[in-house]
Structures are given as structure tokens and as C-alpha cells.
Amino acid sequence: MENTARVKSEEMVGRIDGRLMKNKVIKGIFLAATAFTTIILMVLLYRIISQGAPYLSWDFFQNFASRRPEQAGIKAAVIGTIWMMSVVIPTAAILGVGTAIYLEEYAKKSALTRWIQMNISNLAGVPSVVFGLLGLTIFVRVFGFGNTIIAAGFTMALLVLPVVIVASQEAIRAVPNELKEASFGLGATKWQTIYRVVLPYAIPGIATGSILAFSRAIGETAPLIVVGIPTFVAFLPSGYLDQFTALPMQIYNWTSRPQVEFHNLAAAGIIILLAVLILMNSVAVWIRNRFQAR
Amino acid sequence: MALTAVNSKKKPEMMEQEERLVYNTKNLNLWYGDHHALKNINLGIKEKDVTAIIGPSGCGKSTYIKTLNRMIDLVPGVKTNGTIEYRERDIFSKEFLVEELRTRVGMVFQKPNPFPKSIYENIAFGLKIHGIKNKQIINETVEKSLRGAALWDEVKDRIHEPAYGLSGGQQQRLCIARCLALEPDVILMDEPTSALDPVSTLKVEELIQELKERYSIIIVTHNMQQAARISDKTAFFLNGEVVEFDSTDTIFNSPADSRTDDYISGRFG
Ligand SMILES: Nc1ncnc2c1ncn2[C@@H]1O[C@H](COP(=O)(O)OP(=O)(O)O)[C@@H](O)[C@H]1O
Ligand SMILES: [Mg+2]
Numbered sequence: 389m390e391n392t393a394r395v396k397s398e399e400m401v402g403r404i405d406g407r408l409m410k411n412k413v414i415k416g417i418f419l420a421a422t423a424f425t426t427i428i429l430m431v432l433l434y435r436i437i438s439q440g441a442p443y444l445s446w447d448f449f450q451n452f453a454s455r456r457p458e459q460a461g462i463k464a465a466v467i468g469t470i471w472m473m474s475v476v477i478p479t480a481a482i483l484g485v486g487t488a489i490y491l492e493e494y495a496k497k498s499a500l501t502r503w504i505q506m507n508i509s510n511l512a513g514v515p516s517v518v519f520g521l522l523g524l525t526i527f528v529r530v531f532g533f534g535n536t537i538i539a540a541g542f543t544m545a546l547l548v549l550p551v552v553i554v555a556s557q558e559a560i561r562a563v564p565n566e567l568k569e570a571s572f573g574l575g576a577t578k579w580q581t582i583y584r585v586v587l588p589y590a591i592p593g594i595a596t597g598s599i600l601a602f603s604r605a606i607g608e609t610a611p612l613i614v615v616g617i618p619t620f621v622a623f624l625p626s627g628y629l630d631q632f633t634a635l636p637m638q639i640y641n642w643t644s645r646p647q648v649e650f651h652n653l654a655a656a657g658i659i660i661l662l663a664v665l666i667l668m669n670s671v672a673v674w675i676r677n678r679f680q681a682r
Numbered sequence: 683m684a685l686t687a688v689n690s691k692k693k694p695e696m697m698e699q700e701e702r703l704v705y706n707t708k709n710l711n712l713w714y715g716d717h718h719a720l721k722n723i724n725l726g727i728k729e730k731d732v733t734a735i736i737g738p739s740g741c742g743k744s745t746y747i748k749t750l751n752r753m754i755d756l757v758p759g760v761k762t763n764g765t766i767e768y769r770e771r772d773i774f775s776k777e778f779l780v781e782e783l784r785t786r787v788g789m790v791f792q793k794p795n796p797f798p799k800s801i802y803e804n805i806a807f808g809l810k811i812h813g814i815k816n817k818q819i820i821n822e823t824v825e826k827s828l829r830g831a832a833l834w835d836e837v838k839d840r841i842h843e844p845a846y847g848l849s850g851g852q853q854q855r856l857c858i859a860r861c862l863a864l865e866p867d868v869i870l871m872d873e874p875t876s877a878l879d880p881v882s883t884l885k886v887e888e889l890i891q892e893l894k895e896r897y898s899i900i901i902v903t904h905n906m907q908q909a910a911r912i913s914d915k916t917a918f919f920l921n922g923e924v925v926e927f928d929s930t931d932t933i934f935n936s937p938a939d940s941r942t943d944d945y946i947s948g949r950f951g
Contacts, residue, residue, distance in 0.1 A: 570797065
């Protein structure tokens with residue numbers, strides 16, 4: 389056994405070249421994949437910006453939808469999206485954070501809570517059309533809201549709710565146990581501990597996750613189509629039970645018109661949508677970095 | 683309040699050796715699920731004593747001290763029987779709210795755990811949760827508590843700065859100050875110096891010597907020299923049982939049980 393060395397360093401050294409070669413090839417494949425994605429993205433962005441940028445004028449923001457492309461604007465869609473989000477954000481935040489607090493801080497770890505937890509996680513993966521159908525049945529028909537802001541807002545809130553819950557739960561779970569013990573040790577009640585220790589610590593995480601979820605509600609089209617949100621609206625809503633249209637609906641409408649001018653308008657709408665989404669994501673990243681230091 | 687009631691009853695003719703107990707544990711058993719972690723504990727803890735709890739790792743010291751202020755309630759699946767009386771009141775009874783118990787009995791943990799707030803806010807926390815809003819009272823209490831924890835001189839110029847900027851030893855004294863703000867009767871300490879360097883440890887030990895004038899202190903320690911230095915009474919725990927409970931002097935110089943002797947002379951643990 390002593391003399392029969394199984395491995396010979398000569399042999400191994402001889403193989404280094406081959407290994408390095410493989411290393412290079414693999415690196416090249418990954419680089420190509422990255423380059424491909426980046427190029428596609430650049431082409432897409434270039435097309436959208438070159439098409440849409442010339443249409444971004446003050447009038448574009450000031451005008452309603454129109455059959456004449458030179459008079460068409462995005463006012464109703466921008467204002468409509470703002471109205472809708474004013475339903476989505478409080479609804480999803482209150483329900484989402486409330487559920488997360490309950491599941492993390494109050495619920496006993498039983499088979500039932502595990503089952504609820506599993507369903508919440510699964511709901512996050514359900515296609516948005518399905519939420520549209522749910523909204524159509526419940527909010528539009530059963531509650532009789534019709535195809536209004538409130539119906540669309542609740543539908544979108546349900547769509548993003550699982551993500552808000554899961555993100556909030558993760559943020560709450562990350563609160564160090566020692567801090568909760570310190571609070572309880574001073575005679576604080578559960579609610580005082582949640583309010584004064586858990587939430588202040590968890591809120592940056594909750595906000596980051598929730599903003600990313602809300603940005604999804606701004607970009608989604610399918611649920612709005614199913615709920616029956618109109619695409620051609622030439623007035624501003626004056627209440628939550630009014631009809632409205634939203635950014636992605638307006639873009640969808642313009643892209644489905646035959647005239648090329650409308651396609652350019654759609655590109656201009658996409659620029660605005662992208663700008664809003666990038667802004668929201670940056671805010672989320674900023675909050676995360678700002679509070680990560682702790 | 684219980685404290686004043688007790689003091690007013692104290693008559694001069696009362697004999698010094700008449701023992702006034704802050705805690706009286708009778709036949710306490712505790713299980714984590716099926717694991718029998720505390721076995722038939724009987725322990726009377728005297729007022730204004732420093733009582734040390736020593737024993738090898740895993741023998742139930744933390745479990746016991748966490749039961750005294752019912753922090754153990756936070757662990758799911760714990761069962762107990764027997765009683766613990768705090769000043770003659772059963773701590774497990776429905777009438778004795780755990781919030782009250784934990785207000786009268788402060789706790790200092792193994793790792794310093796200040797809140798991610800300013801030094802000032804760390805101490806004001808306890809007052810605020812008890813509904814004290816008066817700025818003047820809070821300011822005075824913050825200073826008094828920091829002085830009480832021998833920290834005032836080191837931090838008086840920066841009490842509005844984050845507590846995380848303090849050294850580990852200072853953070854631990856801040857946690858002690860945070861307890862003092864509520865004028866507790868008893869302070870429980872679970873290995874309060876195990877995360878500290880020797881100099882900080884010494885400071886905390888000196889502080890404990892000062893605090894015993896006013897508070898009853900129960901301290902878990904892994905460090906036998908520490909128990910010998912600072913405590914009046916010592917309880918030796920082993921495998922969830924109290925092997926021996928006596929004056930610290932007796933435990934360290936002439937223990938009755940051979941297992942105590944083995945432990946303090948370093949033959950195991
Ligand atoms: N949360 C818990 N769940 C189950 N068992 C536990 C838990 N905490 C402690 N134990 C067990 O109880 C025994 C006593 O633990 P502990 O009181 O922490 O010991 P010590 O503080 O003396 O080191 C150990 O055997 C430990 O494994
Ligand atoms: Mg311990």
C-alpha cells in the first residue's frame with residue numbers, strides 16, 4: 389500500500405490545461421447569455437424610446453384619449469392609475485401587515501397555521517387572470533361595484549396581497565428575539581412589544597417588499613381586462629364608484645390600433661410606465677440600503 | 683406597592699435572622715415537551731441577598747431564572763407544576779398578571795440587548811410602556827437610573843446618541859439601568875458578564891455589589907470565582923436538580939455534597 393501511490397502529481401499537472409480550457413468555455417457561455425439578455429433589453433428600450441420620446445409633450449399629459457392620434461393623451465390613464473393605487477396600497481398594506489403580524493406573533497404553530505401559510509405562498513404564484521376572475525365574481529357582481537375603481541383596486545390588492553404578507557412576515561421574523569425579550573422583560577404587553585419594538589425594526593423590510601409588490605399592481609393588465617375596465621375613457625373619475633382606465637389598459641388599447649401613430653403613443657405610455665416602476669424600485673432599494681446598516 | 687408595604691411592616695424589634703423571602707419555590711417541576719428540565723426544585727431566596735446559581739451547562743439554570751419572571755411562557759410547549767411564590771403570591775395564578783410580575787422583577791440577559799434607539803430612549807422605554815409621559819419625570823429617571831448603573835459619567839454628554847455606539851460592557855450596564863428605571867424589587871441576571879471582557883466584567887461585578895443595598899439579585903453564572911466574589915448564597919444545580927443551597931462560604935469551603943465539591947474544584951463541568 390505504501391508504494392502504490394494512487395495519485396501522481398505529474399498526471400494531475402498534465403490535466404491543468406484541459407481544466408483551464410473548460411473554465412474559459414464555461415465563462416464564455418455565461419458571458420454570452422448575459423450579453424444576449426442585455427442586447428435584447430437595449431434593443432427594446434431603444435425602440436420604445438426612439439418611438440415614444442417625440443410624443444412626450446405637455447399635451448400628452450394634458451389630453452384624454454382620442455380617435456385622432458395627434459390629440460390623444462394619457463391624462464385619464466395616469467389619473468386613473470393613481471386612483472386605483474389609492475385603493476390598492478391601503479387595502480393590501482392593512483390586510484397584508486395585519487395577517488403577517490397575526491401569523492408571526494399571535495398564531496400558535498399548528499397544522500392549521502402551516503396550511504394557511506402554504507396557501508398564502510401558493511397564492512403568490514397564481515396567474516393574475518385568476519385574480520381578475522375572482523374580482524369579477526366578487527367585487528363586480530356580488531358586491532355590485534361594477535367595473536369601477538373600487539372593484540379594480542380591490543382585485544389588484546388581492547393580487548399583490550400574498551407577496552405583501554410573505555415580505556412582511558420575513559421582515560417580522562428578522563426582528564431579533566433578544567429585543568422582544570427585553571421588551572417583555574420590562575413588563576410590556578404583546579401589543580406594546582409589537583408596536584414599539586417589532587414594527588419599527590421590521591418596517592423598512594415591510595416597505596421594501598410592499599413597494600415591489602405595489603409596482604406589480606401598476607403594470608398588470610390581465611385582471612383589469614377581466615374585470616372589464618374600459619380602454620377608452622375621456623373623463624376623470626370623481627369618486628371610487630366611477631369608471632376609469634389605467635396605464636397598462638391605455639397602452640394595450642393603443643397597441644391594438646392599426647395606425648402607426650398610435651403605436652408611437654403606446655411607446656410613450658410605456659416610457660411613463662417604466663419610469664414609474666423604476667422610481668418605485670429605486671425607492672425600495674434606497675429604503676433597504678438605508679436601514680440595512682443596523 | 684408591595685415594596686413599601688413590606689418596608690412599613692419592618693419593625694425595629696424584628697430579629698435580623700428572621701428571613702424575609704422574595705421568592706419561595708416549592709416542588710417546582712418543568713418540562714420542555716417530554717424533557718424534564720427542572721426536577722422538584724425547592725428554594726427560598728432572601729431579600730437583599732445576592733443569590734448565585736451555578737452548575738454545568740444545560741443543568742437548567744437559565745430555565746429556572748426565566749421561570750421566576752415567567753419569560754419561560756414565551757417558549758411553546760412548556761409545562762410546569764409546583765409553585766413559585768413571589769412575596770407570598772403565586773406567580774402562576776391568574777390574578778398575578780405577568781406584566782406586573784415583570785415590572786417588579788427586572789431581567790438582565792446574557793447578551794447585552796439594548797433597543798436600537800438612543801441611550802435616553804432605552805431607559806424611557808420602560809416608563810413609557812407603563813404610561814408615564816411626564817418629560818420631567820422621565821428626564822429625572824433617566825439620569826437616576828444611569829447613575830444607579832454607574833454609567834452616567836461615561837454617557838452624560840451623549841444620552842441622545844444611539845445605544846449601539848456603546849461598548850459591550852457599557853451596553854450591559856445600560857440594560858441594568860433600563861431595569862432600574864422601573865424601581866424593581868428583584869433583578870434577575872442570566873450570565874450577565876459572559877459576553878464581556880475582564881475589565882467590563884469587573885465593573886458589572888462592582889455594580890452588583892452596590893445594587894445589593896437596594897435590590898435582591900439572583901444571578902446565574904458560569905464562572906465560579908464570580909459566584910464566590912459577589913454572592914451571599916449559592917445554589918448548585920445539576921441535571922435539573924438543586925444539589926445544594928447554602929451560604930456561598932459553605933458551598934465553596936465545606937460543601938455537604940460530594941458532587942458540589944467535585945464541581946467547584948473543577949473535576950467536571
Ligand atoms: N426552548 C427549549 N426547548 C427544549 N429544550 C430546552 C429549551 N431550552 C433549554 N432546553 C433544555 O433544557 C435543559 C436546561 O437548559 P438551560 O436552562 O438553558 O441550561 P443552562 O442555562 O443551565 O445551561 C437543557 O438540556 C436544554 O437542552
Ligand atoms: Mg444558560
